[in-house]
Amino acid sequence: MGNTVTLTDEELDMIKAGLLIPVAGYARISKDDEKDRHGVKDQHRDNRVNARKYGWIVVYEYEDNDRSASKPNVVRKDFETMLVALRRGRTTEGVEIRGVIVVHEDRLIRRPGDYERFVEEFTLDDGRVYADEQGKKDLYSDDVETMGLMGAVISKAESRRMRKRARNNHRRRAAEGKVPRGKPRFGWLEDKITAHPVNGRAINKAAKDFIAGRSTASITLEWRRKGILTTEGNQFKQQTLALVLKNPRICGYRSINGQLVCDEKGNPIVGEWDALVTPAEWKKIDAIFKARRGKVVGPSGETAGELGLREPKYLLTGLARCGKPKADGSLCLTRHRITWVPKHSWHNYSCQPRCNGGCAGTARQGPAVDEFVTEAVLAKLEEVTAFDVTDVEWEGQEQLDDRYRRLSALKTQYASGGISDGFFFETVRSLEVEIDRLRGEQRKFVLSGQQALTTTANIRERWFADDPDVALDLSQKRAFLRLALHAVVIHPAGKGGRFNPDLLELRWRKEIQVPSLAAA
Template sequence: MQGVVIVAEDRLARRPGDYERFVEAITYQDGRVFADARGTKDLYSEDTESMGLFGAVISKMEVRKMQRRMRRSHRMRAEQGLPVGGTRPFGWKPDRLALDPQEAPLVRQAILDLIAGRSLYSITNQWRQEGVKTSLGNEWLPSSLKLTVQNPRVCGWREINGELVRDSTGNPVVGQWEPIVSPEQWMAVKNIFDARKGHFIYRDGRVGHILTPDFREPNYLLTGFLRCGRSKPDGSLCNASLRVTHSKDCIQHIYLCPTKTAGGCGGVGRRGDMVDLYISEAVLAKLEEVQLAASADPVEWSGKAEYEDAKSRLEELRVQWTAGNITNELFFSVAPDLEKRIARLRTEAQNFTAAAQRRQARSDTDITEIRRRWYLAEEDGGLPLTIKRSYIREALLAVIIYPSGKGRRKFNPDLLEPIWREG
């Protein structure tokens, strides 16, 4: 290398450290030439090196100014409810304000299906089969669908760095674009993904309060629900989770307790189609019983008065502090506790609203229609398997299958014990 010619100094280095490394590299050997748009420069001179280093500092300051201006502009547009640039969001027209008549209904139905218990994988598989593409023309993935339905834009809100943009009163800023779903429906979906870490039935028999929902499309209706009811020598139940297997002389799947080496006892097996049919009918009958309760008058959130009181107290504290009636020490010692309390209550309110939205989605569906679609194939309008499992999950904690004796026996539903949820 005999030298370097540049067109603009800010293209050479934007940080002082970069410029120092460049000078050390080019002056490692004598006689090399450096030139910019104004002519040649002697980098072997300390004065020239110092001027270049100063220019790099100025460039860095300009970059930071640009970044701050962009952040302020982004925040200002968000607070004004204006859409931002970038890739066109799926569901809206290129103006980012009006809804796309083909895409918006797909997003709305996907959110309603997720609330009802359908999995991301089931929805993306259906969209792929129907030829639905992203706004960039790519195939849909569960991860991309998750980003779409979790974006508060679908209900008319904005978020920056994972936080909702709020006005001076603490309420979310409503954007100027048309929403696809209601805020309650979006919060219901957000609550589903926030609650991924659910509880389950432990090996020692302890029962959690919430079973983890399906995030992948399952293959069998009762996987994870069935438990072995064979007694151990000490009188306790095996309680191992039954797995699915197949036999050469049986065209149906079989639910089977794993072998001892796999954590079970291997002593219980039952024909899968008969178990699925019996539990399906039991769950449908249970849904018919609770449908009237689900359609009853909604219950108000018990923390509403406390939430409003905390917000009023914080606002009054701010007014008094702004007017100079209270000291900085008093304000900054009291305000943080109130803000934490408000944040906690706001989260509780969102969880309550999400649960109510989920119950409403259940009650809006006629049990007769559920029963009709339960036994249809999915391609014929039947319920997706994940939605069936969500109904089972909300009705049942588990199903204990007791041994029927040696050899092949006639299916006996009395050897199946559903463990129903309370309430």
């Protein structure tokens, strides 16, 4: 009869809001499958996973035990029930379904007649979705009829051979830098080789913005505002955008299962499609994501704490620190917290209470501090000649690649019995220590002050712009502040409460090299 899938409240809400399309998953055991339900379980699992890739969700699962299918008139009960559900748009339990997903067409179709009946019921309503492991199919289009009929007459053994061939082919094509078969990819035209004039440039800009410290949330909002949609025609989510940026294909590299495809010498294979960013840019993006994995990114780009906090809403969150001297004469330097002052409708920066490690000894009105710091930083950045640093390579890259190669060579040698346990483990340990150190350096390099300089031109103009396409948003502004400043130390004020900028101490970064006017 089929089973209703238990969904979380969140998933139900997403269906209601139209963010997930509810579909039925169909699975079938045929006579040469294993004796238990394993085959079916796997098919259901794959269906659920694949559905989510398309923004769908399996809400109902049908399965048929078809082991006696050699008899010509065996009835597949769930298949028939599913056809009825398609006719009504709902299962017998009243669960709405707006599509069907199967692992492979040969699970759905036994005989050509099945296919015709299925398509007929399916297309009774508009806008339904269908997919198998090869991707989404438009069952409303004409040529799909013949495709399906073809599929039904190909014997299963044959289709299995074809799939294996396809898999091997996939690897070989990758090694040759050929475009992978399959769906069109966001950023390129239908041929998957030529950069898409709009989306390709959007990726390029997003990459540069991201390297310069802009958050994926903020870039996602820009894309939504501009009406940039996924190849499936959906709005971008933060995670979808992150996937686009993380994928090495944007710089022309190829990966399979998250690993770069390399030649025998360990150099990445360069694909035949247009690169949208430089390899150096992609490496920076990759390093930033890796450094952030599961972490909150702190105000100086360092990672701190677990994910789950929201993005800072104020300009100097994490940058403003307390300047009150402690008993021993050293400064408190605790990060200021934000407090809202309803009387003035503004935020204050103030030292944490003692229980949080602060001294509760300083507080300052937010807008005045923000304005002063903004002016000071803009003035500083304007002094910096706009030198382009996007193509500065990290000098340790070769060393790191070399260590990785040695490690893998060592493992190969060990596996073939060429070296002793003692030598192997000792060498591996020292290589791993070195790799960790180098990767730490790489992260620091990427996250350090060289980030945001790419767009020094017109910062001031964009800082105060009204046009949302031009204006810097908070995450970008904060990136510029972090580029220029370690911290803003707020010294205690006397009585009276007038804002006095002399009590703000800007701790500039040394790395921004400000050329002297005389030299320029």
